[in-house]
Each structure stands twice: as structure tokens, then as C-alpha cells.
Amino acid sequence: MSQIQTSDTLILEITSSGKVGLGALLRAMFTAGWYNLKMMAIDWFVIFTVIVQPLLFAFLAVFLLKGKGAEFPLISIVVGSGMVGIWGGLLFSSAFNLEGERWIGSLEYIVASPTPLGPVITAKTASNVLTSFVSMSACYALAAALLRVPITIANIPAFLLAVLVALASLLCFGMLLAPLFAVNLMMTSWANALEFPVYILGGFLFPISLLPGWTNPLSYILAPYWACRAMRAAATGGEGMWAEISLSIAVMAILSAVYVILSFWLFRVVLRRLRERALLGMQ
Amino acid sequence: MSTICIKNIHHTYISKSGIFGRKRKEVEALKGISFTVNEGEIFGLLGPNGAGKTTMVKILITLLIPSSGSATVLGYNVVSDAAKLRPLIGFVLGGERGVYWRLSGRENLRYFADLYGIPPAESSKRISQLLELVGLSKRGDDKVEGYSRGMKQRLHIARCLLHNPRILFLDEPTLGLDPVGAREMRSLIKQFQEEGRTIFLTTHYMFEADELCDRVAVISKGTVAALDSPRELKRFVADLHVIECEVYGILPRQIERIKTIASVTDVAIRDEDGTQRVFIHTKEGGAAMPRVISILEDTRVGNINLREPTLEDAYVRLVGGEID
């Protein structure tokens, strides 16, 4: 062990409120997301959620729904089972990212740093969602090539736009979920219970018009529902495509704003609770 | 000038048990703690397990909100000014948890450097220096899962120095380290003091507190039992002699009999590997020795000696024989 050069010149990028500046915040988020990817790449649970499960779902859905013909084309099935995978990834990462830090024992060190917890967790969730998306796209391309089924997208630019907005709004939804799961530590066990309701309400593989009318408002406040609608519209094309896409995007924008505001408030409440009850660490 | 100022801190928590979590019990971990820590000193918080040492540390590092009372660190209130205080302090909560096992040591430091807003131009250099300081430069690029416990603890030390904090909080910094590792850790802590940092540490190793600390506070059952320099605390037991013996399995009734010897004031036992160490405080020097030997007649005794009191003996007296 040698002598350390105490660097008195060290100036942290911190504002007068004690929080990191914007540049430093973005850097911290990038590092958090990148390292999360590095750690996740060897996690089999993630591999299941983003590869095995959507593939089995697509298999099931293709076999069941292939008789529907033009009413529910193959691309709709692909988009729907893709949403299944993305929702699974988003749900479990937002439920466990925060709890995982507690398990590792790093939550206390993060909370005590000048970088707010919310962005760190969001960055990790973002990296999870992005992985789900990329790996699933690759899976479908592969499946299409192997099965010699052409996957046709009606309007590629519109589809890319829909995908981008969808991912962003799903991420905002994840921002809301993460502190929600930390409100009560028992909540993580509810993650299982929340998986299928969103498959149902999101209209991923069958229209929500089949559901009892009183459930429709629940679908309307879920970003996954609109994300699926936007992507499906762009993929299948036809008249009224842009109207459908613009409506979905507009609703997603509004919902995202609401999610983010609620998320900021919830993170505050939750952190305060954890600090009062000594629950940041695990003893 | 006092760097840390603690006024009448209470902390109560609710412990739940039972299948439905319905058996609630209020536990008062801290019952009115007050003291101050001066700038540049090494301050030790001593006490048996469960005395509230870690609770106190977590309050000071803004991770726990006390039930009542107030505390300031560097003039900032630990509850209302938490955000402003956080960049100025560094801490290690002891043990090997809290680092990412699937990342390398260097990546762990990079992550926390970014969380503390250290400019990228500085951080690489600084991380290398710190890895060097804690003796991890050769293993810095290996995944942490392959590190020994001591290496993980040293990585934590490097982490807490990243942002060059003026105060360090170290909770049981040598717990679980081998003797050589513990000694290196102590010399690092002294070095931090020489660099002008204030150090607040908790430990239950008395010789460690004696060697390192300028002042110590002993907390027992949630209150401060004593607060002074190790030298002054030792004076507290200056009237005593200590018979220290190594035994292999002492029986409770033998302890009770030793306690009945008129000159004996306290008896404490510490379990070690396969043996026990019994500390007998007596007011009349070696005079009690023959009685002790006769009580221990049918017990295997390693060595037995009479010595001057140490800080540990002062501690034994303060916490009433409860060592661990």
C-alpha cells in the first residue's frame, strides 16, 4: 500500500442543492445502464423472459390464430407476442431492480450519493427494455427466416416511429412501477400477479372489445395498450393508419407525462419511508 | 471546532413477527444520545452488538431518520440538509456486501465515481491511485466475485475515498479481516487522519479503539455510558487489577462463585476458538488469585495471569460484563 496523492484540486460536478449536474447525471445513467447490461447478459432469468417466453408465446399464438386470416394477420401476432416479451421484461426489471440493489447491499451507497435514485433505476430499466426489444427483434427475424414466413411491415418509417414512442412510453410506465413496487416490500411478489392482466388489458393478442365494457378504461390508461395499437397500425397499414398512429402517440405522450410526475412524487415518498423504517439495507 | 454535533437522538423501530406480521413490538434502539466530534479526530463508538452503533452511524450518514432529536454534520442537518451533506461524507458499512460481484473492482469504482459527479478526466487517474492505495491495482480488472473478503473491504475503502470526503464513517472496518489485513486497515485509517480527515468509526475491538481513537464514546443499551479519551477511560479502572485466565469450558456456577469473592467487582467472559477468556476485576491485586484457582480446580486452565487494566477492562466495567 502506498501513499495517496490527496487531490485537493478535485471539484465534483455538483450544484448548490447537493445534486449532480445534468452532464454528470447523464453520465451516471449511462454507466448504470451499461453495467446493468453487462451483469444481465449472464442472467438466465432475463434470457428466459426476453427469448424463450416470447418465442413460446409466438408459437402458441401463431398456431391458434393462423385461422383468422386477414382479420388478425401474422404481423399482428408478431407485434402482440413482442409486446408480451417487452411487458414481461419491463415488469420484472422494474419490480426487481430496486429490490435487487437492496439484496446486493448497494442501495444505501446509491441513496447516499448525490445522484438521485430514480434516474439510476430508470437507466437500468431502460437497458432491460432495450435488450428485450433488440433480442426479440432478432428472434423474430430468425424465426421468419427459418419458417420461411414473410413478415411484412406496411410502412417502415411509421413503424420505427411507433416503436420509438412505444419504448419511451413503456419506460415512463416502468418509472412509475419501480417505486410502486418499493412502497411495500411485499409488493415484489405481486409482480407475478401483474403479468397476465396487462396481456389481457393490453389487447396484445385479442381485441379488448371482447372484454366486458367496464375494463376498457383500465386499458386506456395503460401505455402498453397504446404502444401495441400504434405498432400494429403502422405494421398493417391501410387507410386511417396515420389517424390511428397519431391518436396513439398523443395518448402515450399524455400518459407518459402523468407517469413521470407520479413517479417523481412516489420516489420521494418511498425513499422517505425507507429512511424512516431503516429498510434501505437488509438486516 | 465540532464537526459532528448530536443532540438527544432517539430512535424507535417496530419489529414485526409472526406469519401475518401481526406481532408488533416497539424497540427503542437509541434512548437519547448526545455528543460532539471534533474536526480532525478519530472518534470511536464502542458498544456491544445491538447497542445501536450502526443505527447511530446510519442516522449520521443520512440513511436513517431518527424518531426525535437532531444531528448536524459539518453544519448540515442530517435530515433537512441531507442532499447538501451527502457529497461531503464517505462511509463504509462493514462487511463485504454492497459491491457488484459481476463487475470488476475498477468498474465498481467507475460507477460510484460517476454517481458522485467526478469529472471523467479526473476519475480514471483517481481510480488507479485508489486501487494502488488499497493494494488492489493488480486485481483491479478482475471480477469482484473472485475477491477475498479483505479485498472487498479494501475496495469499499477505495470507494468511500473517491470524492475526497472530509469525514469518513467506518462501521466495523476490521470485522472479519485476518490480523495482518486488520493491521493494514488501521494504518490506512491513521493515514486518513494525517490527510486531515475526521474519522468516525465503530468497533468492538478495544485494543483497536485504544490504538486509533482520540476519543471514544461507549454506548450501552441505547445510551452513552462514557465519553472520553482512552487514557482517561483507563483511569476509571485504575484502582483495579485484572486476573485474566484462559479456560476450556467454565461452568455458570463457577462464575457465580467467583463473583462472590469479596474483592471481585466484575467478571466477563469472551468466547474464543475452542477456549474462553475470563476477565476478573479485583480490588486487591493478587490476593484473590488463590481463591480463583481453587474454584477452577476441576476445569482445564491454560494460562492465568495478573495484569494492569486496559481499555477493554474499562469497557467491561461500563457495559456491565457484557462483551459481545
Added chain:
Amino acid sequence: MATPFTNFRIFWQSAYLSYKALFRWFSPISYASSKVIMPLFQLIFFTFLGTFATGAENAPFFLIGNSVLAVAINGIYGVSMTVGMERRQGTLPYLFGTPANRLFLFSGRAVVHIFDGMVGAGISLLAAVLIFRLDLSATNPLAFALTILITSASTAAMGLLLGSLSLVTLNVMFFNNTIYFLLLVLAGVNLPLEMLPGWARIISQGLPLTRGLAAARMIVAGSGLGDIWWLLVQELGIGAIYFTIGYIAFSLFEREAKKRGTLEAY
């Protein structure tokens, strides 16, 4: 030493411990979440998907399939985690240190889950009747209960195999999830077997649940024990095969672990 009585006791003690572990693992809330709500919404999802795809008249197919599948939540996740938990808690060395009969020790871990799995199937079936008006008027309740019991047992045997696997790999959840989803897709739960391609049909014949579920469907349609007993025997046989493989794996692991001293390592 190992009298029948001792073995019986080891069996029930093992069962009792696994029951306690079950309740520590599943607090009442997470029990409700994993055992009631999750299967319920799964049932709803697949029933809507199935009727959308193939017509409302097929609702009973999906309702029965997903109700019977509920036994697999205990059989697969519950059982394998009970074994896996021993390892996490470090109690395995103590277990292997005892002279207790391994067979009873091993199978005792599954027994509570077999009955709890039946409860799970019952809850789902009740929901199917209440929400989707599933018609059970032609069903012989005793024959149905027996079928569920046997199916629950054979999925629990699969769970024991996965549990043994959990002693050597940390990724048991990956295998659990994969097997559970294979059941969902290939055991005739949501896709009639005759719709499957040839290779998938071969896999489905090797899975637990496939025959038990087929029997359950026949009973709801009005068949009696006389018509389905052969399916049940086959289902039991499949369970016995998984149980035997699981038990051999468990024993092999014990021997290997003792030799290498890796019982606690993970």
C-alpha cells in the same frame, strides 16, 4: 434401524418441513399472488385468446386446460424451490449427514405440494364456473378429483427432478419457467395435440400433465373411471419415471457433493 415406522416418520417430518418452508416462502400475500391471482388471470387470458381464435363454443377446452395446469405451479415451482431452499439456507449438509432413508426424505418434500396443487386447480375451476359458466353437470366429482390428484403428483415428480437440478445449477428458475411454459404450449392445455407438428407431439407425449389433462377433459364430457383408467395409469407411469430420474440425480449429487465438499458452495 430403518423400520417402516422410522421411514414413515421421516416422510412426514420431511413433508412438514417442506410445508413450513412453503409458508415462509409464500407469505399470505405472495401465496395469493402466485397461487390465486396469477393462475386466474392466466385462465382468463387464454380463454379469451382461445375463443377469439377458434370460437366461443371452445371456451370449455381452455377453461379445463388452464384449471388443470394450476397444479403445475405447485408441482414445478413449489417442489423445486423447497429442495433448492435447503441449499440456500445451508441445511443440506445436515440432511445428508443423517442416516435417514433418502427415498422418504426426498419424496416427503413433494407431498404437501401435491395437495396444495389440487387446491390451486380447485380455485381455478371455481373461477371458470363462476366467471365463464363452465358446465360441470356431467362431471363425476370423484373421478375428477382422482385425476387431479394423479396429475398433481406427476407434475410434482417433475418438480423433484428440477429440484435435484437446482442443487447443481443456480439457474433453476430458468428450467422451471421453461418447463412450465412447455406444459402451457405442448401438453394440450391451450393447443389441441392434433394441431401440433410431429416433433412437438413427441415432446408432449414425454411431459407430465398431457394424459391427466386428456382424462380430465373426458370426465367433464361425461366419461367415467372405466373410460379413462388407462390414461391415469400412463400419467402415473410418466410421474414414476421422472421421480426415478430425479431420485437418481439427487443421490448422484449427494455422492458427488460429499466427495468434493461442495454442499454449501454456490
